[in-house]
Amino acid sequence: MSIALPGLDEMSKRRYDVVVAGAGVAGSVASKLIAERGFKVALIESRPSSSVGTKVCGDGVGIHEFNLAGVALPRAEVERTVRGVKFYSPPENMIFAILGPGVTLNRHAFGQRLLQEAQDQGVEFFSESAVTRALLEEDKVAGVVARHLGRLEEFRAAVTIDATGITAAVRKTLPPSWPVAERLDRSRIGVGYREYRRVTSEFEDYCSLYYDWEAAPGGYCWIIPKKGNLVNTGLLVPWSHSIATGLESRFEKFLRENSALRDSEFVRSEIGLVPLDHPLPTAVAGGFLTIGDAACHANPLNGDGIGPAMLSAKIAADVVGSCLGRGVSSVDALWRFNVEYMRVQGHRYSGNRVFSDFMRGLKAGEVVSLLKALGVKKEYTSGDLFSELSYLNRLQMILRVGVRPRFISHLLATIRRMRAVSTHCREYPTEPSRFNRWRTILDGYIGTQIRRPHTSGIISS
Ligand SMILES: Cc1cc2nc3c(=O)[nH]c(=O)nc-3n(C[C@H](O)[C@H](O)[C@H](O)COP(=O)(O)OP(=O)(O)OC[C@H]3O[C@@H](n4cnc5c(N)ncnc54)[C@H](O)[C@@H]3O)c2cc1C
Numbered sequence: 001m002s003i004a005l006p007g008l009d010e011m012s013k014r015r016y017d018v019v020v021a022g023a024g025v026a027g028s029v030a031s032k033l034i035a036e037r038g039f040k041v042a043l044i045e046s047r048p049s050s051s052v053g054t055k056v057c058g059d060g061v062g063i064h065e066f067n068l069a070g071v072a073l074p075r076a077e078v079e080r081t082v083r084g085v086k087f088y089s090p091p092e093n094m095i096f097a098i099l100g101p102g103v104t105l106n107r108h109a110f111g112q113r114l115l116q117e118a119q120d121q122g123v124e125f126f127s128e129s130a131v132t133r134a135l136l137e138e139d140k141v142a143g144v145v146a147r148h149l150g151r152l153e154e155f156r157a158a159v160t161i162d163a164t165g166i167t168a169a170v171r172k173t174l175p176p177s178w179p180v181a182e183r184l185d186r187s188r189i190g191v192g193y194r195e196y197r198r199v200t201s202e203f204e205d206y207c208s209l210y211y212d213w214e215a216a217p218g219g220y221c222w223i224i225p226k227k228g229n230l231v232n233t234g235l236l237v238p239w240s241h242s243i244a245t246g247l248e249s250r251f252e253k254f255l256r257e258n259s260a261l262r263d264s265e266f267v268r269s270e271i272g273l274v275p276l277d278h279p280l281p282t283a284v285a286g287g288f289l290t291i292g293d294a295a296c297h298a299n300p301l302n303g304d305g306i307g308p309a310m311l312s313a314k315i316a317a318d319v320v321g322s323c324l325g326r327g328v329s330s331v332d333a334l335w336r337f338n339v340e341y342m343r344v345q346g347h348r349y350s351g352n353r354v355f356s357d358f359m360r361g362l363k364a365g366e367v368v369s370l371l372k373a374l375g376v377k378k379e380y381t382s383g384d385l386f387s388e389l390s391y392l393n394r395l396q397m398i399l400r401v402g403v404r405p406r407f408i409s410h411l412l413a414t415i416r417r418m419r420a421v422s423t424h425c426r427e428y429p430t431e432p433s434r435f436n437r438w439r440t441i442l443d444g445y446i447g448t449q450i451r452r453p454h455t456s457g458i459i460s461s
Helices: 008-012 025-036 063-069 107-120 239-244 247-257 306-325 336-360 364-374 385-391 394-401 405-426 432-446
Strands: 015-021 041-044 060-062 078-089 093-105 124-126 129-137 140-148 151-162 189-198 207-210 220-225 230-238 265-275 288-290 379-381
Touching: 015 025, 015 140, 015 306, 025 041, 025 107, 025 151, 025 306, 041 107, 041 151, 060 063, 060 306, 063 093, 063 306, 078 220, 078 364, 093 107, 093 364, 107 124, 129 151, 151 306, 189 239, 189 247, 230 239, 230 247, 288 306, 306 336, 336 405, 336 432, 364 405, 405 432
Parallel strands: 015 041, 015 151, 041 124, 078 207, 093 379, 151 288
Antiparallel strands: 060 093, 078 093, 129 140, 140 151, 189 230, 189 265, 207 220, 220 230
16 A cells, blocks of 8 residues: 655654655565564655566575574575586586575565565555755754655654665765765776576576676676576676667577577566676664665675575664664764674674675686686585685696786785775774774775765766
């Protein structure tokens, strides 16, 4: 059920404990969990209620991601169960697999379920209401302004959560001097071209990633099985590569060369964006917190962001619930979100950002060598890939895959740097006063300081 907005006079008196902007995975999960703790929550979404959940996505999620976030496993929303992810070098040479059960989702049905669960907990849902900016009062966020049917309305709250995805609609309107307001560099945006296609026989129960850098330089192509003979297929590349040559013509090369897609029938196509950066070094301000893609929580190596959106929503709900229970919402109080997120997931994704920079700098042949080096074991369990690689004997690796010693030492240096970044993030400062020093060290590890305070949009050109 969506609620029609009342007039401005009535609206200006309207107050909530928490206002959540964006009813994607992050926003719907967070608002449900906070309402469950007995707080009054408004969830504000720019789209009509019926289209919540529609999202350009590969639709694949590991079962462990639901367990980690404490979100009930999908049932009716599952289109296929999968056994893991297979990695290919071009055109179709399977190198290794990471095993672990997963599902491919009907994203629309999944989004509708999460929204319904939020409303069942008493969350007030406002559809077709686009948040335009944060309300600021005495150096704190005091809510948001949203546009509904051409009118601006105020939603006030002790805590405001920005879960508006890559647009970061609230965060981008915060004062540029606030660390949480830093903008996303365009080079760190992944552009995805996705097609649904009907193949001639059912695709196997694996998500398949193809590292064909002629088709998808700096990224990858994928085929993910859906219900029956339907597949979700496409490519994800860094922003710069999406401009040089059209995504569609890049995808055609993959389509021509992949035997599983031969004679397949086009159903529909779309384009979508995902952040491929390390998580925001701080995701909080006074009365404010940001989660999911709005906080760059997707995995910078592959763009997987459904699990991170659910997890960051859970951590946010725990922290916000405990803060509101004590009647506080200052930056100091909300800071625990940063510490927890970095401890549970952010440390790993910050390290992955280092590895993704290394990958992007490789030539097509070097990517194949890298995959072969990783393919010394044919099957991995989720999470043990990099530890395995770092223990490999250098000479063994050179002999096995015939790569140059300089490449191997660069690779091993990258893995050491990943580890250092990950350790640094696990030692996240427990108080804001120590943040600047911690941040300077992080920038030193990650390379150039690519994020600057924003001037207009959240994305810099
Ligand atoms: C091509 C592609 C393939 C992907 N494949 C996978 C995959 O296979 N597995 C995986 O785990 N992840 C994948 N992802 C990433 C994943 O889809 C996202 O990380 C995830 O959906 C992020 O969820 P979110 O809730 O943070 O943001 P979103 O899902 O983007 O939700 C944001 C919500 O905010 C609303 N909104 C935006 N602006 C406003 C505003 N001003 N006011 C009010 N509401 C607003 C939007 O309408 C939307 O409902 C892929 C992404 C892309 C682009």
